Amino acid sequence: MKKNPCSPAAIGEICYGFGKKEISKSAFLRISDADDKINLLIEYEMWEDAVKQTFAHKKQEDYLDELQAKGGHLVEKYIRQETNALNAKN
Numbered sequence: 715m716k717k718n719p720c721s722p723a724a725i726g727e728i729c730y731g732f733g734k735k736e737i738s739k740s741a742f743l744r745i746s747d748a749d750d751k752i753n754l755l756i757e758y759e760m761w762e763d764a765v766k767q768t769f770a771h772k773k774q775e776d777y778l779d780e781l782q783a784k785g786g787h788l789v790e791k792y793i794r795q796e797t798n799a800l801n802a803k804n
Contacts, residue, residue, distance in 0.1 A: 721745075723754060730758055739763060752777055761785045765792035769800060 718725075726741035739760050745751040748771035755764035761781070768777045781789045 723750065726754065726758075735760075743767075748773060749776075756781065756784060759785070761789050762792045765789060765796055769796040 720728075722741045722744040726738040726745075729735075729741060730738035738758065739755075742751060742754045742758070742760070743763065745754065748767065752764055752767050752771070752773060755761075755767060756777070764777070764781060764785075768774055768781065778793065781793070
């Protein structure tokens, strides 16, 4: 399979610029580096996915404070959902 001429991050940023938020989000979620992925989701205020990726990659210590500061009450709901899901698994 051929390698894309453009990185998923660049594709996501271009799509976002054209108002294609869902396509943009899909591209960001294909980024392999967890930190890059989470940072872009935060930058573009895709709060639910940023929280989900933070928990999926066990990066709560690195990103929860930033998410809460930038996303406010919107993020709190997603953090509670992910925390409850994590507790239910254990």
